[in-house]
Amino acid sequence: MHGLVNRSFESFLEVTYGAPLWAAVVEDLDTGFDSFEAVLHYDDALSYQMLESASARLGKPPDMLLEDFGTFLVASPTAERIRRLLRFGGVDYEDFLASLEDLRGRARLAVPDLDLPQIEVGEQGGGTYRLACHSPHKGFGHVYLGLLRALADDYGALVLIDYEGESGGAEILTIQLADAEFAEGREFDLAAPVAERAVE
Known part of the structure; x- marks a missing residue:
């Protein structure tokens, strides 16, 4: 790891x-x-x-702890650089979901030997998405569960996300985007300097 x-x-x-x-x-x-x-x-x-x-x-339970870890990566001031990397993916939650497949590559631009899970996102219609998390490290699906829920709050979107278990060697999440503009999201300015100490 x-x-x-x-x-x-x-x-x-x-x-x-x-x-x-x-x-x-x-x-x-x-x-x-x-x-x-x-x-x-x-x-x-x-x-x-x-x-x-x-x-x-x-x-x-370990799964719950991993989900909380995913939330921490978005919500904690100490992880602001990670939040910025994620928010760079789109102006709204729908754009962010569409950019998730590129997250692995964006992370490698910053840390070339960091091997994040391979993510596949498929739109099912009606605001429903299916996310497949491919990784040799079991548990990353729960990290993404917490991360995606926290990002929904960050964007101000109303989203229902369920962990569906494993299928075809991947951990599966279903994402129902109920309202992309449900509430006012957290302030975000890509050009603003990061004042907080980031997770190292």
Whole structure:
């Protein structure tokens, strides 16, 4: 797993649940270091061990924790650069959905060795979309579930999103765009400087 993913999850745990929780997870991991390096790569087993440790200590299912992580990547001030990368995809939620298949490539422009899931989005008609998340790392579908729900709030759209499980080696989400202009979205200016410290 890319260190940027692990470091972002570390930041999510520490910002959301506090330093004592992260210290306890570090103790469980017993790796000899207390923070992930964003430029390194780590064994996938260590990433899943981190998730399982946090899940056990919080009494929260791993899938729910991953969904909360996806929300954090959009909603937290510490992740503003990630939000900007996502919002760059479109002026409204519908445009954003249409751009999701390009997200992997946009991320690689910033971090060439970052291998995000391959996303396929198909329009089913009537404002319904089917998203397939292809990744060797199981669980990214739940991250996208939280991320997509948070982006709907960010754009001010009324959206219903369900996790449908796995099919053909991909995690499947269904997205029902009920009202693209349901509420006023969060202020966003692509040209504005990022004042907050981003997730490293």
